[in-house]
Amino acid sequence: MTDPALHRHTDYGAESLDESDVGSDPIEQFESWLLEAADRGVYEPNAMVVGTIGEDGTPSSRTVLLRAVDAEGFVFYTDRSSRKGRALAAHPVATLLFPWYTLHRQVIVTGEVSRVDDAESDAYWATRPHGSRLAGTASAQSQPISSRTELEARVAALEEQYPEGADVPRPERWGGYRVRPSRVEFWQGRSSRLHDRIVFTRRQDGWDVERLQP
Ligand SMILES: Cc1cc2nc3c(=O)[nH]c(=O)nc-3n(C[C@H](O)[C@H](O)[C@H](O)COP(=O)(O)O)c2cc1C
Numbered sequence: 001m002t003d004p005a006l007h008r009h010t011d012y013g014a015e016s017l018d019e020s021d022v023g024s025d026p027i028e029q030f031e032s033w034l035l036e037a038a039d040r041g042v043y044e045p046n047a048m049v050v051g052t053i054g055e056d057g058t059p060s061s062r063t064v065l066l067r068a069v070d071a072e073g074f075v076f077y078t079d080r081s082s083r084k085g086r087a088l089a090a091h092p093v094a095t096l097l098f099p100w101y102t103l104h105r106q107v108i109v110t111g112e113v114s115r116v117d118d119a120e121s122d123a124y125w126a127t128r129p130h131g132s133r134l135a136g137t138a139s140a141q142s143q144p145i146s147s148r149t150e151l152e153a154r155v156a157a158l159e160e161q162y163p164e165g166a167d168v169p170r171p172e173r174w175g176g177y178r179v180r181p182s183r184v185e186f187w188q189g190r191s192s193r194l195h196d197r198i199v200f201t202r203r204q205d206g207w208d209v210e211r212l213q214p
Contacts (some may be wrong), residue, residue, distance in 0.1 A: 008036030012189030019209060020112040026200035026207060030107060031060055033186070035130040036092035050076065050095075051153045052087035053097040060087060066096075067124060073180040074109055076115055077124055078140035081173040089115050094179050109181045116176030133168040134158045140173070145197040185212070 022029045027143040037045035048067040053059055060083060068075040081083060087161055088094065095108040116124075125133065162168045181202065185201055188196040194214035200207040 006033035010194065011021065011191055012132065012195070014191070016190060017186055017198055019198060019211060022186065022198050022200075022209065024207060024209070026186075027069065029041035029186060029200075030070065030109075032065075033100075033105065033107060034098075035183065037098075037103060037105070039201060040103060042100050042102055045100065047098075048074075049097040050082050051097070052092065052103075053091040054087045054165065055090040060084070064182060066098075067176070073111065073178040075174045075176050075178050077116075077121070077174070079136070079139070079171075079174050080115075081143075084142075085173075094177075094181055106187045108183075108185045109179060110183040111179045111181040113177050113179050114190050118175070121175035122170055124176060125174070126181075130162075130164050130168065133170075134162065135166060136174050137171050161203075161209070190214075 034045060035160050044065070047063050047067055048070040049061050051059060053060040062084060064076040064078060066074055067077055080089075092113045093111070094113050096107075099107075102107060125136075128136070134155050138151060138158055158168075181200075183199065183201050184195060185199040190196055193214060197212040197214055199210050199212055201210070
């Protein structure tokens, strides 16, 4: 079957990204694009595709939500006993890809990964809605389960133990990861596939900036 959706040639718009636009700090540039993505109506602008390397070298990816970003890195929260958690235990490196297609932009971050400490994970856990805390407690992420009914029964039991308003403790296995960027690439789609790619590479005392061929 030839699906026309596979053969479109959208010509990307008039926006550009120049070395002189990006400044000297990729985190500041990222924050500015993230705000713009939110302002310009990108759905879930903080959603990013996290790529990891499994224990046996198999790559895998999935979407998670960026929950914090600063000079130290990019933070997301998950279940550390999940497939990604096991991959990160074996190979503490990741790529994060922000697919802002409607803006004709993407950002790719690569770096080493460390665990967010307990106090910071606790503080974020406390901001989660009650239902999300129950779900995070009930679900051993990425493990098989016999049925949805079983999962819902677990949540119902937890609801009795921790009614709305009760303090639901953060499970030991649940917490954050921080990706400390060593490379950050900003991609801006341009006309006729002559796109802009500006890449920052960390050096000891700052960042190198280069333009890559599209
Ligand atoms: C928009 C979106 C946001 C998501 N956010 C998270 C998140 O912040 N943390 C998380 O653990 N999973 C999140 N997920 C689910 C993951 O994509 C994935 O299914 C889950 O983390 C298990 O992945 P793993 O088996 O590779 O470890 C999100 C999925 C989508 C589509």
